[in-house]
Amino acid sequence: GDGTGVSICINHHHIHPTLCKLSQNCLSSLISTDYGKSFHDISHRINHTFIREEFGVSVGPGSSVILTADTPVVDNPGGIIFTSMDAGATFKFIQLPFHLAQPVTYHFFNPDYLVALSIDVSHSNIISMTTDLEGVTVVFFDTDERGDLVLKRTKDLGETFTTIHEDIYSFGYIGAFLFFSVMEEPRSPRVMYFSSDQGDTFSRALLPSASTEQFYSILDGDEDMLFMHVDNPGDTFFGTMYTSDDRGILFSKSLERHLFDGQRKSDFTNITSLRGVYLTNKLDLDGRIRSVISFNRGGTWKQLNKPDNVDCGEQVKSVRWCNLHIHGEHSRNNRIVPMLALSEPTAIGLVIAHGTVGDSLSSSQHPDVFVSSDGGYNWRGTLRGPHHYSILDSGGLIVAVEAQREGQVKTIKFSTDEGQCWKSYNFTEQPFFFAGLACEPGTKAMNVSVWGFRPEEDGQPMWVAVTIDFQSLITRECNDQDYEQWLAHSAEGGTSERKGCVLGVKETYRRLKRQSVCRNGRNFVVSKKQSSCLCTREDYLCDYGYYRHVNTSDCVRQPSAANKSLEMCLNGEEDELLTAGYRKVPSDRCEGGYNPQLAVQTVIRPCGVKPSPGPPDKSTSSVTHFDTLVIIVLVAVVSAVISVRRVVYSNS
Incomplete structure (x- = not known):
């Protein structure tokens, strides 16, 4: 948590939990309250319980922490969690009536409530929410008799449910939008539905349908709009990116041939240090990967400018074909670079990324570190070779550790001028194998911890964490x-x-x-x-059924859209879209100036999917009512034959 100075470290020895429980000498849960400068053992606070290696620690808002335990006791009906509201100073023990299948998540309105997923076969046909678990409320999901995925909604903490839709393929939420994909007919392509009113109504999105060999992926979203990727058929590794209106219904084509590799990973990045900036990679017709950047939330895309202090190289025939290309998730998965592009809202305009300069992104060319101070308009080469890096002091300080594949590290580099000049500091006399660079969230701290391990004589690694406090090096407060x-x-x-x-x-x-x-x-x-x-013409998009004419840049009606009344729903109801062909870019706040002639406000009658009427489904547990708090939770009935991997929030 920002400002707590607390770090929690769970030490895992790969020994069976039962043996570990009996000996207790292989269990250690450590805590630091001084930004990692010192640690002490808190295993006794959790009764020396074996904490899970996978999603064992969940950090919530404020100073709340949850530890998820493995329980080797035979007669134990479920899992165990330990909750702390004071950053690990004290813990409460909670016995669960089920086993967790995914990390515990905090309710986004009230962090006192937790949402948990279970697919225990023993809990088939049960959807329940329980209270009185030391003040913690847990929701869990289980299977029904048919093995279908059913989307349900509760406004009263699980006392009653209404069914939104059956035969759901996937669901989730991002920004202000709830969404699900569904096969409306057996073996038919999937379609997407969105809600911008917390699930009161869902409307079908105007997007191409996705067959069984394709997928949808929501790349990013907030209260104004969504970025959506629709995969191309076959193993093409690319698709089309769309941007939505403020209801998640009308989608406009933003970028074609958007790269999406075989592991369903995208290089799409939100540059959070400057409003409206997004960075991604595309797969061009010649098979090369090239980086593109948008400064207006996907309205237009362009290649990145070549850094002034880096040459193009002899392999590039013309400077016109020389640009900076940024390594993303695709490169990180292939271990070409150790980190993705980094930006922070508190470090205005600052972007740090690995890249190469040339006519396309190169996997054979040595990746270097590049920095932009103006949100991606201009770049400069700053460090040779791949590095781990972090932003401190709201952008006033950048730190980096060189990525060593085989060797050990003992030096950290730091810059106080956004990467123009770097100084080195030896933080240890005994180098060790690097494992991570950790700093407090929020970028306001001036402490960073470098951690790793040294091999010991008995073959067991000794883990080491070194914390550098840059307040002792940068002593003057800014005026x-x-x-x-x-x-x-x-x-x-x-x-x-x-x-x-x-x-x-x-x-x-x-x-x-x-x-x-x-x-x-x-x-x-x-x-x-x-x-x-x-306002100018750049502040407006062509509405659904229109396209921008090449010669005039005016929005003209597509030949297939003969009338102003356009059918938008295929489930027996109709929406009417009244428009002259233009709509303002989502989140655009221009005033006066250009105004499309004869423009009519878009009018949408609610359609699509509403929660089912009639008597609600009853849960199996009663829940305490809260008159002052209305909480909406989406729950699902999950088939035992459907793997947890199918219920995802990003790839749908």
Whole structure:
């Protein structure tokens, strides 16, 4: 948790839990309250219980922690969790009537309530929610007689349920949207349904259907819109990316040939340090992978600029074909790079990533570290070779450790000017094999822990954690003279009126000057000034049934859409879309200026799927009512023959 200084370490020896329980000398649960500078054993607080290696630790909001235990006791009916509300200082023991199949998650409205998934065969035909488990409420999901997946909804903490839809293939939520995919007919392609009103109504999305050899993947989402990938048929490793309207119904094509590898991994990245910026890779017709970036939430995409301090190389025939290409999840899975692109909301404009310079992304070329200070418009080469890196002090400090495949590490590199200059610091006299770089979430701390292991004479590794506190190196607190006013999205020029206008807004930030060597401190808060821009044609998309004409850039009706009334639902109900062909880009806040002629507000009559009417399904357990809190939980009936891998939130 941000500001707690607490680290919890679970030591795992690969010994059967029963033997480990009997000896107790192979169990150790450790805690640090000083950012990893010292640890002490807390195994006695959890009765020396063997904590699971897989999803054994869950960290919630504030100072809440859950430890999930393996239970070797034969007569134990279920699993065990230990809950702490004070960052591990004390724990409460809770015996569960089932075994967990996935990590415990915290309810997003009230962290006192937990949601858990179980597919124990012994609990078939049961959907229940129990209370009085030391103040913790647990929801669990089990199978019905048919083995189908049924989506249900409760507003009263499990006392009653209403069925939303049967024969569900997958479901989940992201941002402000709930969604599920369904086969409406046996062996038919899947279609997507979305809800933007917490499940009161679901409407079918205007997206291509996905056959059994294809998939949907929701890449990102917030309260305004969604990014959706629809896979191409066959083993093509690419598909089409779409962006939605603010209801998750109308989707516009954003990027074709979007890369998605055989492991269903995407390189799509939200650059959180600057509004509206997204980065991904595409598979071009020539079979090469190239990086593209969008500064307006997927409205347009372009290749990344070549860094000024890096040459193209002799293999590139023309500078026109020389760009920076960023390694993503595809490269990390193939162990080409150790880390993905890194950005933080508190470090305005800062992006750190591995990449190569050339006509495409190269797996044979040595990946280097590149840094952008303006959200991805301009880049510079900063470190040779792959590294592990982290952002501290709200962007005022960057740290990096060189990735060694075989060798041991003892040196950390750090920069106070966004990667232009680096200094080295030997943090240990005895090098060790690197395992991880850990820092407190929120990027406000100035402590970082490097951890790994040294081989001992008996063959067992001795784990080591070294914490570096940069407050002893950077001692001066920043003052007003150390900051400057910076206009975001101003790197590409344009007229003075439009300079910096993205999604209808100009944003001017107060941020640290690059040459200032001082610390922002934990009390640093990102401050910005916003002003609206006049609308232009770039602030509008072509609505459903329209496309942008090549010669005029006007939105014209597609030949298949002969009338203004367009059927949008295929389940017997109809939606009417009244439009002149334009709709404003989601989250765009421009005012005045360009206004599409004859534009009519889009009117949608609710259609699609509503929770089933009539008597609700009763759960098997009673639940205490809360008059002041309305909680919505989606639950599902999961077949025992359906693996847990099928119920996922990202790939649908």
